Structure formats: C-alpha cells, structure tokens
Amino acid sequence: MVARSADASAAPGAAITPTPAATRRRAPIPPSTTLSGLEKPTLDQREYRRVVLPNGLEAMLISDVHADRAGAALDVNIGYFQDPEDYPGLAHFLEHLLFLGTAKFPKENEYSAYLQDHSGWSNAYTDSENTNYHFEVDAPAFEGAIDRFAQFFIAPLFDPSCTDRELKAVDSEHKKNLQADAWRLQQVDAELAAPEHPYHKFGTGSSETLKDRVSEDGQTVIPTRDRVMAFYKEYYSANLMRVALVGPQSLDTLESWLTTYFSPIPNQNLALPSYVGQPFDARHVGxxxxxxxxxxxxxxxxxxxxxxxxxxxxxxxxxxxxxxxxxxxxxxxxxxxxxxxxxxxxxxxxxxxxxxxxxxxxxxxxxxxxxxxxxxxxxxxxxxxxxxxxxxxxxxxxxxxxxxxxxxxxxxxAGAPGDYAVTVSNHMHLYAxxxxxxxxxxxxxxxxxxxxxxxxxxxxxxxxxxxxxxxxxxxxxxxxxxxxxxxxxxxxxxxxxxxxxxxxxxxxxMLKAHPDLHLPPPNPFIPNVPDEQGVPNPKLPQPTRPALVKETPLYRLWHLTDQQFAVPKSVIHLYVRNPRVYGSVHMAAAHLMWIAALRDALNETTYQASLASVEVHIDASLEGTVIVLSGYTEILPTVFARIWAAMWAKPFTAPSHRWDAVKRHLIRNLRNTRYKSAQSFAVYSCLLAIQSALYMWNDKAAALEGITQSDVERLVHTSREQLSMEVLITGNMTAAASEALIADALAQIRGPDTARPAPLPTSIRYALSRNHLIPTQRDWIYPLVLPNEDDVNSAIEWYVQLSPGLTAKDRLAVQLFDQITNEACFDVLRTQQQLGYLVHSGVRRHVGLIGFYVLIQSDRAPTDLHDRIEAFIAGTPARIRALSPQAFRKHRESLAATLTTRERNLAEEHARVWSAIYMGTWNFSVSHDDAAAL
Ligand SMILES: [Zn+2]
Incomplete structure (x- = not known):
C-alpha cells in the first residue's frame, strides 16, 4: 500500500477572464527533444515531445488532436520523507496550502473556481518521496488553467488566514483515517522501522503535529506557516519537478505554454535527498x-x-x-x-x-x-x-x-487526460x-x-x-x-x-515438501492478436447507438460494433433477470450465497483470465444476476462458457469443505459494514430511505446464518426454469458471433422439456425496483447512531428530490444548479467554514428520479452541519441572481461541454449504452440531447 493522501477540491466561483496574451512573459523557446524510439501502445495516436527547460524542469508534452479535454500534472520528487522530525505532516500541509492563492491570482479559490467554470477538477497527493499536483479541464480553457497552476510553484501566498483554516482540513483528513485499518497498519510498520530512516515518519499530520510552537521562554510564537514556507523554499526546485501536459493543442503550442508559464520556477539544482541504510535492518527482521x-x-x-x-x-x-x-x-x-x-x-x-x-x-x-x-x-x-x-x-x-x-x-x-498526466509525470522520475x-x-x-x-x-x-x-x-x-x-x-x-x-x-x-504444491500450468488464455487489428477512427460521430439484434420473450440482444477505438476487445454484459431473488431477505441471502460460491468455484479460471487482461464481474443485483466480461474478443467466449456452465451446474453444490468457509466469509464481510465511515453510512441510509426493497446489511447477515445448500439449489433451479435476459455486447465481436454465443448459452440450460426455460411474465420481465417519493411540505430527518462507537466522525447527507415526471428542462435545471453551486459549496463549507475534509455536492440519480445532495463528514454534530447546509442553500437564490449574464452563460457552456465530452475508450462507450438499456429509457444520446436543449 502506498501511503498517499488525495486531496480533492472542486469549486465554483466568479467568472475569471484569462490573462490577456500581451501581459504574459515570453521566454525564448529552448531546443526540445523529439523522442525517437518512444514506446507507445499500438493504438495510441497521440504525439509526444520531451522538453527540458533551462531551469532544469523536464516535461512531456502530449498532443491528442481529437481530445476535447486537457489535463496537466506536476510531480515534485519531494514527499513526507523530508518532513522535519518535529513537524510530522509538513510536506502534506504544504500540498494543501499551495492551492490557496498566488501573487498573480491572490483569491484563495481562484484556481478551483476557474476549473469549475470550465468543467474541470483538481487534486493532489503527498507520497513518501513525491508530491503530485494535477487538474483536468475543457480543452479551450487549458492555457488559463496552466497559468494559474504554474503560479503555485512560482509565487504562492501562504496567506495566514488560509493557513489556520486549512490546518483543520488536514486534521479532519487524519480523523477520517483513524478507523481505517490500511492507514493504521501502515503506521505500525513505520513505527517499527529504524528511527534513523525516514520510513518511520507519520506523513499525514494533524492539528497537534502542525500547530504553532512557542519558544522555550514562552514569549514568542513560532508559526508553522514559517516552517511551511522554509520547506517550500528549501525543496521545491525546478530540477526536481516533472510536468506532463495533455491536450488537443499542437506540440508547438504546448511547448510555448510550457516555456511561458513554467520557466520562472526557481531552480536550485538540488540533488535528490538520500538516506542512510534501509528502513529495516538486522534488528527488525526475524x-x-x-x-x-x-x-x-x-x-x-x-x-x-x-x-x-x-x-x-x-x-x-x-x-x-x-x-x-x-x-x-x-x-x-x-x-x-x-x-x-x-x-x-x-x-x-x-x-x-x-x-x-x-x-x-x-x-x-x-x-x-x-x-x-x-x-x-x-x-x-x-x-x-x-x-x-x-x-x-x-x-x-x-x-x-x-x-x-x-x-x-x-x-x-486512452483514459482521462488528468489521470494520464499524473502517471506520466510520476513515471518520468523513474524510467528512461x-x-x-x-x-x-x-x-x-x-x-x-x-x-x-x-x-x-x-x-x-x-x-x-x-x-x-x-x-x-x-x-x-x-x-x-x-x-x-x-x-x-x-x-x-x-x-x-x-x-x-x-x-x-x-x-x-525442518519443513518437508508438501505433495499438493506444484508449479502452475501454462496459462490457457493467451490470445493471439495480430498487430494490424484496425485503426482507431476518432472522427466517427458520437454518441453511437446499439442495434437491437434480436428480441424474444427469453432475451433481448443488443449489439454495437465499435469502430472508434479499433481495439481487439469486447464487453459481454448479461443481466439474467429474476426479480424474485429479492422477494424476501431469505431469498436475497440465498442469492448472495449462490454468487459467492460461484465466484469461489470459478476462482482459478477467473484468476488466469485476469492475467490475460480479461476482467470478470459476477454480482447479485436487485432484479437478478449480472455477469460482465471484458477483454480480448478471441478468448472471451471460452471464459464465458466456463462461467455459464458453472453457474447452472446441476446440482449446484459448493464442495462441502468450501461451503462453510464461503458463508462465514460472506457474513463476516457484511458484519464489517459496521466499521464503514460515517460518510458511507450517510449515503447508505439516504438510499435506504429512497429505494424500496433494500435489505440492510445486518438483516442479510442474520438471514445468511440459516441458508443451506438446498436453499441455493432451489434458487438455481427456479432461476433456470424461468428467466429473461437483457444482453449487450460491444466491441469487435460480430453480431453473428454474439447471437451464436447467446443461443448456445440458452441451449445449454434447456431442460428435457423444450419449453424450459420459460420467460418471466411480461409484467415483471424487465421491471426495475421502485423508488419512494419523499412527501413534500416538510423535512424528513433520519437520525442514525454509528455502529462503530470509536469513530469520532459524524456525517450528513442532505438530499432534495425533484418531483417525478421530469421533463428534459427539469433535468437540465438541476444539473445547472449543481454546476453553479458546486464550487461555492466547497469554498464556503470546507475552505471557509472548515466543517470537514470531505465536503461534496452533486446530482444523485435513481431510476426515474433525480435529486441534489450535499454530503459532509465532520467531527461536528450533524445538527450543526444541517443548519449550516440550510444556511448555505438559503443563500443560493441570491448567488444565482448575482451572476452576470456572461457568468451564467459560462456555466451553461461548461455544463454543455461536460455533457458532450467524447468517450475515450470502449469501457466508457459500453457504460453509456448499458445505462440507457438498464434504465429502460433506450435514449442513447440523452446527454447530447440535453446539451442541445441547453
Ligand atoms: Zn490532504
């Protein structure tokens, strides 16, 4: 596990006009290195250029002419290993403070507001030897974002009022980790390491470790801010930084921006810090x-x-x-x-x-x-x-x-440009x-x-x-x-x-060899995929629509031949529907046990397939069983056939020695729900209040105790007797091959009576679980005491449901409301009021319903959080009225850009198409339609 803390920020803000070009500093463009022999994925059509600025900063420029989003990351090769011994968490605290205002852009939420105005987001994390800052934004706003971003490394303000407040965010972040075993056990490891090696440090920091100090005579306060600034001056040197810029602009344009905005970063020609010895010496092994x-x-x-x-x-x-x-x-x-x-x-x-x-x-x-x-x-x-x-x-x-x-x-x-920039900037430290x-x-x-x-x-x-x-x-x-x-x-x-x-x-x-242990066999799932598989065609119009290839009472088969990404892969997605699996908590428990035993039985197959990049998901859902396989088209049918055969094996019996272990594991996992974070409970409880037919974790755990093998066998039997399937296959598997695959699957489970399996009755065949309408005219508060008494945090989800029968206009209104409110919510409730590290707002969708939520985790009482959210929301109409027509238009454009963002890979394309099928809307272009209606 890598110790790292990610610090999401997102926010709205007033409209900012990008700096006019005339006022920008221009530095001479240094010679750049065109990378000869850069190893790229076969399908990667992006262009790359490596540049080293005179200040020693190295950059990778990545031009993707078809992209509508852009991203950047700067990775500085300094992390919490460099924290002063008496200030644990200082590097992390610095990471938080860099976001909050620079000499050129002094407003503390300038950066996040600019990004929010242009459908962007930003984040950062502090690792042991690295700190990474990054963002993503709509391509036309890339230069303005780079300008604001680069200033962090040139002239940050470290405003004292921000410093005091942001310490609360760091402290809240640490409190979030107190009940998380991964964090605790990593710190056990650190505690046991050699004290001479920085591995022993505590990298997150807290209000205790980062508080201002008082001189020994008690007369002078030594502000931690001074230490932060000293740390920044000491270590943030251009030659230790790597930058990745990913955008649709040409390499020349990216290079000119790099030169303009990153050249002023001071270079101290620092050597990388080195350490004596290793974290664990002879005292610590054995x-x-x-x-x-x-x-x-x-x-x-x-x-x-x-x-x-x-x-x-x-x-x-x-x-x-x-x-x-x-x-x-x-x-x-x-x-x-x-x-x-x-x-x-x-x-x-x-x-x-x-x-x-x-x-x-x-x-x-x-x-x-x-x-x-x-x-x-x-x-x-x-x-x-x-x-x-x-x-x-x-x-x-x-x-x-x-x-x-x-x-x-x-x-x-390809993935999202912001994430790609993070990986590339980090890998530049590590690889040729x-x-x-x-x-x-x-x-x-x-x-x-x-x-x-x-x-x-x-x-x-x-x-x-x-x-x-x-x-x-x-x-x-x-x-x-x-x-x-x-x-x-x-x-x-x-x-x-x-x-x-x-x-x-x-x-x-004295151990002897064990007769049951031997070397693995060769992997049977190695595909033979030729290099000349096709050429991606990113100019094809989006969004794409699937064809309904076949519809019978037993199944609907949707198919989409991908031509945009030209990858020799497919996704097979089956929803084997049987709404009765959620008819009682007992049935739901038997269903969980079926799927858990199935996964256990298939583990050796799915493990080998995973080594060949084939992902398999088998899940119990509210209306049936979901099977999703993605990977090389050549091997998917073989993997699918094994899963399908195991699923319907007659009789369905887990080996008796595995039955108890699988069941105990399932029950244990459900019971561990009690240790989930306050935030998770807030989201879960809100869902319980809205969605009908949800059984709680403790009820499912209790019901599982009584589930027997024959309960599961009965469930498998009835599921095989009567079912309907919704199937979507996307990728480069042909429609004919897809049809054959499903026909074979059905033939396999056909009983002696050819009428079996029978289709589900029409009324429930594709029905979805329903949601509750929250009665209007009053507030409903669902108080819940966290089952984990040791958790110091509380949380609240404040949710407003819009009336059903939503028109496209209503749908747009709530999204636009979110677009306008989001950054203000973060700025007011987190940055200014410091209610807690985790502050989010957004749009929540349920089948047939849409709503807006604010979610906060905090060490304050939920009643206090509730009052503050209400006060914030009460100010929203005034905030919207105060927007200039130009600012309002900008928000509208930002939302339209978000709605029409191009898909970047097969998985994203598949997810959009499946969502329209699952929700039963069959509207495959809802986002584009909404954007047009804006
Ligand atoms: Zn943090």
Missing amino acids: RVVYAVPIRDEPYLSLTWQFDDQRPHYGKAGLQYLGDLLGQETKGSLLSLLKAKSYAHELFAGADDSGRGFAFFNIQIGLTRRGAHHWVAVLAHAFQWIRMIQSHGVLRWYWDECRDLADMSFRFSE PNHVLSGSTLFREYDADHLGALLQHLTFDQCRVLLVSQSLCDEAPPPPPPGWKILPWGYACQYQAQPCPPELRASIA
Whole structure:
C-alpha cells in the first residue's frame, strides 16, 4: 500500500477572464527533444515531445488532436520523507496550502473556481518521496488553467488566514483515517522501522503535529506557516519537478505554454535527498509482529526488503515473483489454504519502495480458523516458496509474463487526460525517456542471475511476519506476551513485535515438501492478436447507438460494433433477470450465497483470465444476476462458457469443505459494514430511505446464518426454469458471433422439456425496483447512531428530490444548479467554514428520479452541519441572481461541454449504452440531447 493522501477540491466561483496574451512573459523557446524510439501502445495516436527547460524542469508534452479535454500534472520528487522530525505532516500541509492563492491570482479559490467554470477538477497527493499536483479541464480553457497552476510553484501566498483554516482540513483528513485499518497498519510498520530512516515518519499530520510552537521562554510564537514556507523554499526546485501536459493543442503550442508559464520556477539544482541504510535492518527482521485491526479481517503478511529495484525495471524481477507466488491455480499456496479452510485470498507483489529499498510482500487473507492456525499457514507459505526456489528461475514462465505484459501494453486504451498526466509525470522520475509509457509494464530483459538472487532472498530469516487479527488478545497461539504497545498519532492500534520463538524457527527449518504444491500450468488464455487489428477512427460521430439484434420473450440482444477505438476487445454484459431473488431477505441471502460460491468455484479460471487482461464481474443485483466480461474478443467466449456452465451446474453444490468457509466469509464481510465511515453510512441510509426493497446489511447477515445448500439449489433451479435476459455486447465481436454465443448459452440450460426455460411474465420481465417519493411540505430527518462507537466522525447527507415526471428542462435545471453551486459549496463549507475534509455536492440519480445532495463528514454534530447546509442553500437564490449574464452563460457552456465530452475508450462507450438499456429509457444520446436543449 502506498501511503498517499488525495486531496480533492472542486469549486465554483466568479467568472475569471484569462490573462490577456500581451501581459504574459515570453521566454525564448529552448531546443526540445523529439523522442525517437518512444514506446507507445499500438493504438495510441497521440504525439509526444520531451522538453527540458533551462531551469532544469523536464516535461512531456502530449498532443491528442481529437481530445476535447486537457489535463496537466506536476510531480515534485519531494514527499513526507523530508518532513522535519518535529513537524510530522509538513510536506502534506504544504500540498494543501499551495492551492490557496498566488501573487498573480491572490483569491484563495481562484484556481478551483476557474476549473469549475470550465468543467474541470483538481487534486493532489503527498507520497513518501513525491508530491503530485494535477487538474483536468475543457480543452479551450487549458492555457488559463496552466497559468494559474504554474503560479503555485512560482509565487504562492501562504496567506495566514488560509493557513489556520486549512490546518483543520488536514486534521479532519487524519480523523477520517483513524478507523481505517490500511492507514493504521501502515503506521505500525513505520513505527517499527529504524528511527534513523525516514520510513518511520507519520506523513499525514494533524492539528497537534502542525500547530504553532512557542519558544522555550514562552514569549514568542513560532508559526508553522514559517516552517511551511522554509520547506517550500528549501525543496521545491525546478530540477526536481516533472510536468506532463495533455491536450488537443499542437506540440508547438504546448511547448510555448510550457516555456511561458513554467520557466520562472526557481531552480536550485538540488540533488535528490538520500538516506542512510534501509528502513529495516538486522534488528527488525526475524521478528513476529502482532496487531489488532478495527475490522474483523485477519491476515498474515510476509515482507522482504530488497535493494532498490527501480534501476532494474526492465528485468521485471518483483513482477515475476509476484505473478508466480501469487498464483491461484490448482497446486498453488492459495489453493491448498482454501482446501484447508485457512484462507480466502492471497496477494503477492512489490509493495512500498523508495530510493535504496523495495519491499516484496505476500499477504494472505485468513479465515477465523486460519487465524487460529497461523503457524500452519506460515509453514505452508514457506513450503510453497521453497518448492518454487527448488525449480530455479522458470524461463517459460517469465516468457509468458512478458508476452501477456506486452499484449496488455500494446492494446491499452486512452483514459482521462488528468489521470494520464499524473502517471506520466510520476513515471518520468523513474524510467528512461523512451520508456516513460512502458517502463512499469514491460518485461524487457531476462536476467537469470538477477531473478535467481531475488528468489533466493525469500528466506524465513529475512522475513518480517505480521499477524493481524482481532482475536489475538485471547486465543491466538502462541499467546502474545504482555507488553502491547499503543500506536501514537491517535490511531490507538494495539501492536507488538516479538523475537521469533526458537521453536517456530526450528519447525520452519525442518519443513518437508508438501505433495499438493506444484508449479502452475501454462496459462490457457493467451490470445493471439495480430498487430494490424484496425485503426482507431476518432472522427466517427458520437454518441453511437446499439442495434437491437434480436428480441424474444427469453432475451433481448443488443449489439454495437465499435469502430472508434479499433481495439481487439469486447464487453459481454448479461443481466439474467429474476426479480424474485429479492422477494424476501431469505431469498436475497440465498442469492448472495449462490454468487459467492460461484465466484469461489470459478476462482482459478477467473484468476488466469485476469492475467490475460480479461476482467470478470459476477454480482447479485436487485432484479437478478449480472455477469460482465471484458477483454480480448478471441478468448472471451471460452471464459464465458466456463462461467455459464458453472453457474447452472446441476446440482449446484459448493464442495462441502468450501461451503462453510464461503458463508462465514460472506457474513463476516457484511458484519464489517459496521466499521464503514460515517460518510458511507450517510449515503447508505439516504438510499435506504429512497429505494424500496433494500435489505440492510445486518438483516442479510442474520438471514445468511440459516441458508443451506438446498436453499441455493432451489434458487438455481427456479432461476433456470424461468428467466429473461437483457444482453449487450460491444466491441469487435460480430453480431453473428454474439447471437451464436447467446443461443448456445440458452441451449445449454434447456431442460428435457423444450419449453424450459420459460420467460418471466411480461409484467415483471424487465421491471426495475421502485423508488419512494419523499412527501413534500416538510423535512424528513433520519437520525442514525454509528455502529462503530470509536469513530469520532459524524456525517450528513442532505438530499432534495425533484418531483417525478421530469421533463428534459427539469433535468437540465438541476444539473445547472449543481454546476453553479458546486464550487461555492466547497469554498464556503470546507475552505471557509472548515466543517470537514470531505465536503461534496452533486446530482444523485435513481431510476426515474433525480435529486441534489450535499454530503459532509465532520467531527461536528450533524445538527450543526444541517443548519449550516440550510444556511448555505438559503443563500443560493441570491448567488444565482448575482451572476452576470456572461457568468451564467459560462456555466451553461461548461455544463454543455461536460455533457458532450467524447468517450475515450470502449469501457466508457459500453457504460453509456448499458445505462440507457438498464434504465429502460433506450435514449442513447440523452446527454447530447440535453446539451442541445441547453
Ligand atoms: Zn490532504
């Protein structure tokens, strides 16, 4: 897990006129480097240019002539590892403050208001060695956004009033993490690291760690703001920054903007900070660490520390180890642990890394029984590792990984420009210029000695063992000795590190090979896709419409041949409808159990398919079962056939040794809902109030206790007897192949009586669950006490439902209201009033209904939050009336641009088409129609 905090901001604001070109500083354009040999995905038609400015700042310019959105990111190679020891969280605090006004644009919400006016958003995060700032905006507003953005790194104001207020946001952000196990357990790791290494630091900060200090004589206040500014001056040097600009403008235009706006960033020619030693030295390995989580989710984690692997990225050593040790096929560690009901899941792969170190981790998600027998689990893990070590480095397996990675890179599709800029700016620190796009994916150099050395390093003596379990305190063997420690910074996690018991070391040393553990078979899902698959045609008009290829009482088949993206992939989406699955909480529980057992039974297939970039989702929904497969068209039918066969297997029986484990896991996950954040509960509870036929997590958990195998068998039987399916297939699978696929599927479940399966009755065939209308004329308040008493946060979702029977005009009015209100909401309720870190507003859609919500998580009482939201909303009419006609027009244009944003990949196209089918509107161009009506 990478420790990073993302700081979303979004806001509205007054209309800002872009700076006239005449007032901009022009610097001479330096020579740029056209990248020869840049490795690009096959379908990537964007143009790239690498530029190094005279101040040492390196940039990647990316021109995508068909894009209607643009994005930028700046990644500075300084993170919380550089925090002063006495100011934990300072780098993160600085990240928050940079957004709030610059000498050129002093208004504190200038940047977010400008972005909001042009359908944009921004964010930032602070990692151990990096801080990344980024935004996305409508393409015509790109230059104005770049101007405002670059000023953060030239002349930020650090206004004292903002500084005091923003400290509350950082503190609220930290409070959000207090009950989150990922944050707590990462801090346990940090706490146990060598105190000489910055890995031990606490990177988020809080109002306590970042408060103003008083001199020893008590006479002088030392403002933290001074420390922030000193930190900024010390470390924010252009030569440590990497910038990515992604937009439809030409490379020359992007380069001139880069030169104009980023050249003034001061350069101090800093060397990258270096550290002495590694996070964990001889004192820290060979120990067993115990920690108690908030959620009932025990796991065992084994971690090894390596030298920095980033200089060797082309050898892909840790990726190779991760793919191999993380196998889930028969003969794997996971397969063995599942057979013994010790584990549910296993992840293996590279973990945190930094200059001078890299971690490799195997994490095993345990059952209660597995937590109790963790020593046996540990022993099996080392039997698995040693079996793999005994075979040496497997050339054929490395080649297989290389081929799959190669294909994954060749056919990767474009995403949002803001996200792309983040990745590129960050990767520029790590990879050679022509490998910036491919460095994290491709396996390029087989080095048996290097791989062998990594593999042989996975010994028990070099391992850090971490056992995380709620039941540690009373029943885990061996009983933990007294001496529990309490994690500081308010996390209050109980943990301790003990020397490894000698008898455990001895028993691991004596292990014999396990007969059930063996190497994985070759992956059967490797497609053979030729390079000349087609050429993307981004000029095709959007939005596209699917054809209704076939309609029978049993199914509707929609099909859309994609011609825009030319990717050799498809998406198969089936909604096998049977609304009776939600007829009672008992039925709903049996349905959940069916799907969970099915996923469990299919795991080895879906794991191998996932290595070949095929994603599989099987979910229990309110009106039936949803199956979605996406990936290479060539292999999808094979994967689908296996899923379909397992789904309707007669009789449907999970192996008895798996039934209990799957059921306990499902119940445990439902019960863990109690530890969800206050914000999640607010959203969930509001949904409960609106949507009919929703069963609560605790009711489903209770009902599951009584579910038997025969309950599930009955459900499968009735689902097979009578069903109707809504099917959408998009991509490059032909309509004929799609028809054949569905016809085969139906033939497979046809009973001896050819009338089976029978279609669902017409009235419920495609019916959707209904929603409640909230009675007007009064407020309805649904108070709820958080089930997790230790959570210091509260939350509120304030929701206004619009009357049903919405016309396009109503629909537009609420979206425009949101467009105008959004930034003001963030600015007033978060930046000015500092109610909490999480402040959102937006449009919420339900089937047939639309509404507007404000959502806040805070350490204040919800009644106070309610009053403040009402006060804010009461000011909205005046705020709208005060808009100049020009500002109003700008909002309208911004919304129109959002509604007509071009789709960038097959998944986005598919999602739009499916939404219109699922909602039953069959309006595939609703956004474009709305934009036209604006
Ligand atoms: Zn933050």
